[in-house]
Amino acid sequence: MKIEANDKEIQDIFSLGYFKIPRFQRPYSWEVDEVESFWNDVVKENPENYFIGSMVVYQSxxxxxGIVDGQQRLTTITLxxxxxRNAFLKIGENNLARGIHKYIEKANIDNEDEFVLRAETSFPYLQSYIQSFDGLKLNCEVGSEELKLKKAFDFITKKLIESIPELSSLIDNQSQPSLFTNHDTAIVQQLKAIRDKVLSLKLVFIQLENEEDAYLIFETLNARGKDLTTPDLVKNLLLKKLQSKSIALDKAKEAWNTLTKQFDGISDLDVLGAYLLHYWMSKFEYTSDKALFSKVKLHLKNDESKANALIIDLNESASHYCRMLKPESAVWKKEERDIKRLLESLNIFKVKQQSSFVLSLLRAYYSQKIxxxxxKTTLIKIVNFHYCFNAITKQRSSGSIATKYSSLAIRLSEIEDKNDFQPILNDLTNFLRTKRPEEDEFVVKFSELQYLSNITKFKSIIRYTLNNMLPTAENGLDINLNNMTIEHIIPQSFIGNGFKEEAVASIGNLILTSEDVNSNMLAxxxxVEKIKLLKSISYPLEKAVINSDDWSTETVNKRTKEMASKIYNELII
Structure with missing residues (x-):
């Protein structure tokens, strides 16, 4: 491997040629705080010839x-x-604007204008909205990367105006006064000073011979502590194994882009990393996030067919994982509504141990293997176990639960016939029963559930608990978690007036009612008045474990224990 390294300024680098962010690189990922830090370093506090690190490229x-390392900085400098350039244009300095634009776009050997920095994943947003001299605004969907670019560009424009406040009124003014054709004005000099600071930034320019070396360096940089995620490395590995055979269509890259787009509506920071981990645990073996890349690399070796099969299956399984993470956004048949509700329950509990097995369950169901x-039966057992184990008793697993789920998921992924599922279900049931907390512990922890307007830690679990104690409909009373509010039988206004806070806040003092009943009837x-009114509307008091018209602190404590015992013994595992 031949490596050349030289100190260079940004203006020299941008004059060398054209830079493409290659297919294995991640998209633009800087948040506003990172852009601000970079701005402060290179513009606000920048001494002469400020050093910004290294840049690794290969020449195709x-x-x-092709850029191996440094694309975030190079993209931000382009912004x-x-x-x-836009500021120069707004104040009528067209020549200065064109002078700086040659570092953004310039003519190639065929005398055709070409952007110095090419980023295919952000096309056409970066090119049309930011890099283009004439500012041609195309209608295009703003995805996650484009949104980061937009926020970064808007922030940089804002910081530029903060640095030169006089720009604000001039930028808002659409006319271009001839006053600023004088290059000696203060605003022009300030803009030129910032321009010169940016163009004189120094870095170590490291050049490799070919793309093959680039893949290797990309992995090595991660091993040396660079901020690359498991998805970055898996993407790099797959695209390395599946080299494009067509100039017009890079199937592997398009497959990866299709995969990532499936998670666009999910706000979890590392949803793709979590998916890759849970997918692997549902198909191959239990592992950790840190070890996942090594496992994938060992699995693929030099087998292109395995890489192709993996990226296809990752795409197919992703839809099931999204269904699991956001059941409220998925389309369900009428007979599948209970599945949606059960998946929503797991999200309320905020647990992940079961993810590999639930993914395998959904995959098996939609491929008609179960x-x-x-x-439904299996999900009920899983939901009930994690309600008891995680939501109420707050148990922490040593890893044995996630490991067991993984082994069951792998077995499930290999079945051919619906009859093969029963032994897996039996194994799951026996395992969950051995891990289930005892009733005494459940009752004690259940009694700690409290809710007031200023105590909301357990609100979602309390809503879930109270909702599950009631029928879906009773005498016309709509009992739906999304349409119900938590009502205190002893009102919160009674605290200090014969009742202590812990009694009023206790789950034993709580019921679910509709908004109308809560606000207009009970208030x-x-x-005593509330229970009488609830009887008049045929509220299911017996199912809600309200067996007394007399209501006191002792009644609340008694009801709490009765609720806990009833719920525990009705949990199907």
Whole structure:
């Protein structure tokens, strides 16, 4: 491997040729705080010839380079130069604007204009909205990367105006006064000073011979502590194994882009990393996030067919994982509504141990390897166990639960016939029963559940608990978690007036009612009046474990224990 390293300024680098962010690189990922830190370093506090680190490239053909390391900084510098160019244009300095634009776009050997930095994943947003000299605004969907670019560019424009406040009124003014054709004005000099600071930034320019070396360096940089995630490395590995055979269509890269787009509506920071881990645990073996890349690399070796099969299956399984993470956004048949509700319950509990097995269950159901009845039965057991184990008693697993789920998921992924599922279900049932907390512990922890307007830690679990104690409909009373509010039988206004806070806040003092009943009927009435009114509307008091018209602290404590015992013994595992 031949490596050349030289100190260079940004203006020299941008004059070398054209830079492409290659297919294995992640998209633009800087948040506003990272952009602000970079701005402060290179503009606000920048001494002469400020050093910003290294940049690693490989040359595909002259004068075109692929970027291995440094794309976040190079992209951000392009955003700064574009904002400076726009400022020059707004104040009528067209020549200065064109002078800086040559570092953004310039003519190639065929005398055709070409952007110095090419980022395919952000096309056409970066090119049209930011890099383009004429600012042609195309209608295009703003995805996650484009949104980061937009926020970064808007922030840089804002910081530029903060640095030169006089720009604000001039930028808002659409006319271009001839006053600023004088290059000696203060605003022009300040803009030129920022421009010169940016163009004089120094870095170590490291050039490799070919793309093959680039893949290797990409992995090595991660091993040396660079901020690359498991998805970055898996993407790099798959695209390395599946080299494109077509100039017009890079199937592997498109497959990866299709995969990531499935998670666009999910706000979890590392949803793709979590998916890759749970997918692997549902198909191959239990592992940790840190070890996952090594496992994938060992599995693929030099087998292109395995890489192709993996990226196809990752795409197919992703839809099931999204269904699991956001059941409220998925389309369900009428007979599948209970599945949606059960998946929503697991999300309320905020547990992940079961993810590999639930993914395998959904995959098996939609490939018709298990029935809807078996899917529902299994999910009920899983939900009830984690309600007891995680939501109420707050147990922490040593890893044995996630390991067991993984082994069951792998077995499930290998079945061919619906009859093969029963031994897996039996194994799951026996395992969950051995891990289930005892009733005494459940009752003690259940009694700690409290809710007031200023005590909301357990609100979602209390809503879930109270909702599950009631029928879906009773005498016309709509009992739906999304349409119900928590009502205190002893009103919160009674605290200090014969009742202590812990009694009023206790789950034994709580019920679910509709918003209308809560606000207009019960309000701040006494407990005796409330119970009388609830009877008048045929509220299911018996199912809610309200067996007394007299309501006191002792009644609340008694009801709490009765609720806990009833719930524990009705949990199907």
């Amino acid at each position: 053909k002259k004068p075109y380079f 700064i130069l574009s904002a400076l 029935s809807l009845k078996n899917l 701040n009435k006494s407990p």
